[in-house]
Amino acid sequence: MTDPLKIAQDLIHCKSVTPAEGGALDYIEKLLTANGFTCHRQTFSDNDTPDVQNLYARRGTDAPNLCFAGHTDVVPVGDEKAWTVDPFGGAIKDDKLYGRGACDMKGAIAAFVAAAIDVKPAKGSLSFLITGDEEGPSINGTRKMLGWLAEKNEKIDYCIVGEPTSEKTLGDTVKIGRRGTFTGRLTVAGKQGHVAYPRLADNPVPKLLELLEVLNGLILDAGTEHFQPSNLEIVDVDTGNRAENVIPAAARAVFNVRFNDLYSGATLEKKLRTAMSAIDIPYDMKVRVGGESFYTPPGKLSDALAAAVESVTGEKSVLSTGGGTSDARFIHKFCPVAELGLLNATAHQVDEHVACADIVALTDIYKSVIRALCV
Numbered sequence: 103m104t105d106p107l108k109i110a111q112d113l114i115h116c117k118s119v120t121p122a123e124g125g126a127l128d129y130i131e132k133l134l135t136a137n138g139f140t141c142h143r144q145t146f147s148d149n150d151t152p153d154v155q156n157l158y159a160r161r162g163t164d165a166p167n168l169c170f171a172g173h174t175d176v177v178p179v180g181d182e183k184a185w186t187v188d189p190f191g192g193a194i195k196d197d198k199l200y201g202r203g204a205c206d207m208k209g210a211i212a213a214f215v216a217a218a219i220d221v222k223p224a225k226g227s228l229s230f231l232i233t234g235d236e237e238g239p240s241i242n243g244t245r246k247m248l249g250w251l252a253e254k255n256e257k258i259d260y261c262i263v264g265e266p267t268s269e270k271t272l273g274d275t276v277k278i279g280r281r282g283t284f285t286g287r288l289t290v291a292g293k294q295g296h297v298a299y300p301r302l303a304d305n306p307v308p309k310l311l312e313l314l315e316v317l318n319g320l321i322l323d324a325g326t327e328h329f330q331p332s333n334l335e336i337v338d339v340d341t342g343n344r345a346e347n348v349i350p351a352a353a354r355a356v357f358n359v360r361f362n363d364l365y366s367g368a369t370l371e372k373k374l375r376t377a378m379s380a381i382d383i384p385y386d387m388k389v390r391v392g393g394e395s396f397y398t399p400p401g402k403l404s405d406a407l408a409a410a411v412e413s414v415t416g417e418k419s420v421l422s423t424g425g426g427t428s429d430a431r432f433i434h435k436f437c438p439v440a441e442l443g444l445l446n447a448t449a450h451q452v453d454e455h456v457a458c459a460d461i462v463a464l465t466d467i468y469k470s471v472i473r474a475l476c477v
Contacts, residue, residue, distance in 0.1 A: 104219045106465045110212035111192035114201035120175035120237040123155045134159045146242035154235040154242035162227030166259035169229040171216040173236030176203040180436030186451045200454045206449040210264030217468035220235045226476030244429040261439040266446035271461045277441035279397035279423035284359040289386045294351040303349040309383045312354040330361030367391030393431035410470035
C-alpha cells in the first residue's frame with residue numbers, strides 16, 4: 103500500500119511558495135508517470151503576472167474521467183521564528199504532520215495520489231489537474247488549464263477539489279458551491295490644504311465616510327435556499343497622509359463582498375452604485391470580481407463523497423456553500439465539482455498541521471469514491 107504520509111512529507115519539503123513550483127510538480131509528475139499516468143506540463147503567463155507551471159495527468163482513456171484538482175503552491179510562512187518546527191521540514195510530532203501546506207493542501211494531494219496509485223478501476227479514467235497559482239492571483243493556473251483541456255477535447259466527468267473543507271472532524275463538510283467575491287476600491291478626490299485654513303481646501307475624508315456609511319448599512323439579502331446571506335466588509339481606509347496638519351488630497355477605501363446566487367458581479371455593482379447615488383458625493387470606484395457564485399446540485403458525485411465519508415469515519419457530511427473562494431469556481435462550468443479535504447483549522451497559520459490519521463483516512467475516502475464512480 104502506498105504511504106500518503108511519505109508523499110505529504112516530500113511535498114512539504116518543496117518550497118513552493120506561490121507562484122514558485124519549488125519541485126512539487128516535478129515530484130508529482132515523476133510519481134504519477136511511474137504509475138501509468140500520462141503527464142502534461144503547461145506554463146502560462148501574461149504581461150502583469152509571473153509564469154505559473156501546471157500539471158495535467160491521466161491514466162486510462164475511457165469514461166467516466168474522475169479528476170482530482172488541487173494546488174501545490176502555498177502561502178508564505180510569515181515569521182519563521184514563530185514556528186516551533188521547520189515550515190518545510192514535514193516533521194511528525196504527536197501523530198500530527200507539520201509544515202506549510204500540510205492541510206492547504208499538500209496533504210489532500212498526497213491522499214489522492216496514494217489512492218490513485220493503489221486503486222486501478224477496471225473502467226473509467228483517473229486524472230489530476232494541479233496548479234501552482236491558487237494562492238496567488240489565480241490567472242495562469244486552473245482557469246487557463248481548463249481552456250487548454252477544452253482545446254484538446256479532454257472531457258472530465260467528475261471533479262473533486264481537495265481544499266480543506268472539514269470543520270471539526272474529517273469529512274463533516276463537503277462543499278458543493280461557493281459565494282462570489284467582489285472587491286471595490288473607492289476613491290474620493292479633495293483638495294490638499296492646511297488644517298488651519300479648511301475653507302481653502304476640500305477635505306475628502308468626511309465624504310468618503312458618508313459613502314462607507316451607506317455601504318456598511320446595506321442589508322444585501324437574507325440568504326437563499328443553498329447560500330448564506332451576502333456580506334460586505336470594509337477592509338481598508340487610507341489617505342496616504344502622514345502629516346497631522348495637512349488636509350489630504352484624496353481618501354481611499356477598499357471593501358469586499360461575498361455574494362450569493364441572488365447576484366452576479368454586474369448586478370451587485372449596480373446595486374452598490376445605486377445605493378451610493380442617494381447622496382450627492384462624486385467618487386471613483388474600481389471593481390474586481392474574483393469569482394461568481396456557483397452551485398453544483400446534489401447528485402452522484404456528492405452522494406459518493408458522503409457515502410465514502412460515512413463508511414470510513416461514520417461522519418454524516420453536511421453539503422455546504424460557505425467559506426471563501428477556490429478554483430472550483432472555474433471548474434463548475436466544465437463538469438460537476440465538489441470539494442472535500444482535511445481540517446481547515448490551521449490553514450495559513452504558524453505551525454500549520456493535520457492529524458496523520460486524517461491523511462490516512464482521507465486516502466481511504468478517496469479510494470472509496472474512485473470505486474463508486476469509476477464503474
